[in-house]
Amino acid sequence: MRNKERRINYKKRRSYIEFLYILPFLILVGAFSYFPLYGWIYAFHDYRPPFPITNETFVGLKWFQHIVSNPVRVNDILRVIRNTFAMSGISLFFSWFPMVFAVFLNEIHCRPYRKFVQTVTTLPNFISWVLVFSIAFNVFGSFGAVNSVLQDLGVISKPISFLKSSEHIWFKMWLWLTWKNAGWAAIMYLAAISGIDEQMIEAAKVDGATRMQIIGHITIPSILPTYFVIVMLNIASFLSNGMEQYYVFQNAFNQDYIEVLDLYVYNIATSGTGNYPLSTAISMLKSVVSVVLLAGANGFSKLVRGEGFI
């Protein structure tokens, strides 16, 4: 009896000791992930950076009202939301691209060639947006490869400014995003394809199915569940394009069309006098909508496939 008690005591002590081991890291999580949420109070104050917030600076919902009532601001926000929807919408619309890329890559039976294509198309995923921008600048600049070749061929007489214009900017941003990510995104589908039962394909071949029929009736249906999850994740992050890509590509010419929510939140805080409270207020609204989207997409996924992705 005594022995048992001692063992329980020992177990209890051990469970606390184990907790102490992870405590320092929990504190880090608290400090860098949870504590910033406290910063949301700045959205309710007239905060000017060097001066601390006090009871006097408290302004309640002023900044939230400002978002919907100040005509200039309303215009800005509608423009930014339009850009966000355009960029995310194009991505969502073409979200099937990596899947199709993988399906046809799998149709290449020459192994070294397939391996080579897979290797080089995955590489851009591992370089930063700054490097992507540097490449864009060097290849598409006035004296870059593209303009040089086009001029030598006599297609154009003056260099085209690909980067310093707002023309087709949403689509161009999607192209860069795809250049960077498609090969990487395809790996997941390739793994799913390699999991397809070989016998099913053999049977179809024996029955005389063509390659397109096999793709349409076996390969694609088998990887649709993976695609579904990707679409749900896309919807969950519809408002969060991230700012890095758009920050590095932005300039005076394309500013009006490239500024997405994440970038706008940064720009209004850093340009001019820097409006911290407004930036925080918009971040807050964005976070709330994003959580709703995430929960919605996850719920929908549960409804359709019986399990969520969180």
Add this chain to the structure above:
Amino acid sequence: MAEHVINPKKSHMHRSIGDITISVVTYIVYAVFAFVCVYPFYYIFINSISANDLSERGKVILYPMQIHFSNYSHVFSIPGLLNAAKISVLRTVIGTALTVIVAAFLGFMFTRETLWKRRFWYRFVAVTMYFNAGVIPWYLTMKTMGLTNNFWGYIFPTIVQPFYIILCKTYCESVPQALQDAAEIDGAGTLRVFFSIMLPVIKPILATIAIFAAVAQWNSFQDTLILMKDQSLYTLQFVLYQYINQASSLKALISNTTSSAQIAASLAHAATATSIRMTVTVVVVLPVMLVYPFFQRFFTKGIMIGAVKG
């Protein structure tokens, strides 16, 4: 079974004209994809070693012309660039080491049934993947903690990475429990079990995580942009971005660092804005390119384990 005889992939009996057309089109389309992904890197590299007066006018398209390597010795004499390289390497090495060991430890601890309130703390960490307070609250938090203009601002926020922790936890769960039990019967404590038993066993997943963490650290740009005003803390990515965007500062750099010897040198070797941009781009890409062949085999593992829910 004489598989090679009946393998339909190799038999040409079922090949219709449609199948062959698909093959040809597929090979060509993927050759284009591969070219689009490889050529920009090749283009920048050949320009960085070609005569600078030719590269500036966009004359180097297919192969290097008048090869020289003075651009490389030149960029490292630019004040600040060597320091930026040092900061980039330091944050990559320190950040990756800490991220990996902490992911391994927490992943392991969250599989311990004995850990006090295990499920709660696991969720406490994992859920931070799905929300973020916004740029300004985060910046203000970092400022309060004295982590702006401080090298550790690169490190501390990145130590605990929920995604990697989930990967480690999933991996630890696949290791037979009997291994830990045996060690504990022999009297090993929690830490001993981790360091002597589990750490060697979970090495494969740690290698995967190390690669991804290192690439993320090396590529990181946004934290420098938001947190660091002190030039001695700029990273290579940030310096490259400045070189691309601020032609004026680049010209100042050139005139500052161009010695009389270099002025005397032929036009082909004198540094230009283009030559510096291209060369720095190669310097920043190179580390990723060098490790890339080694970590390719971790891709599928990295993505697939990530697809497993935590």
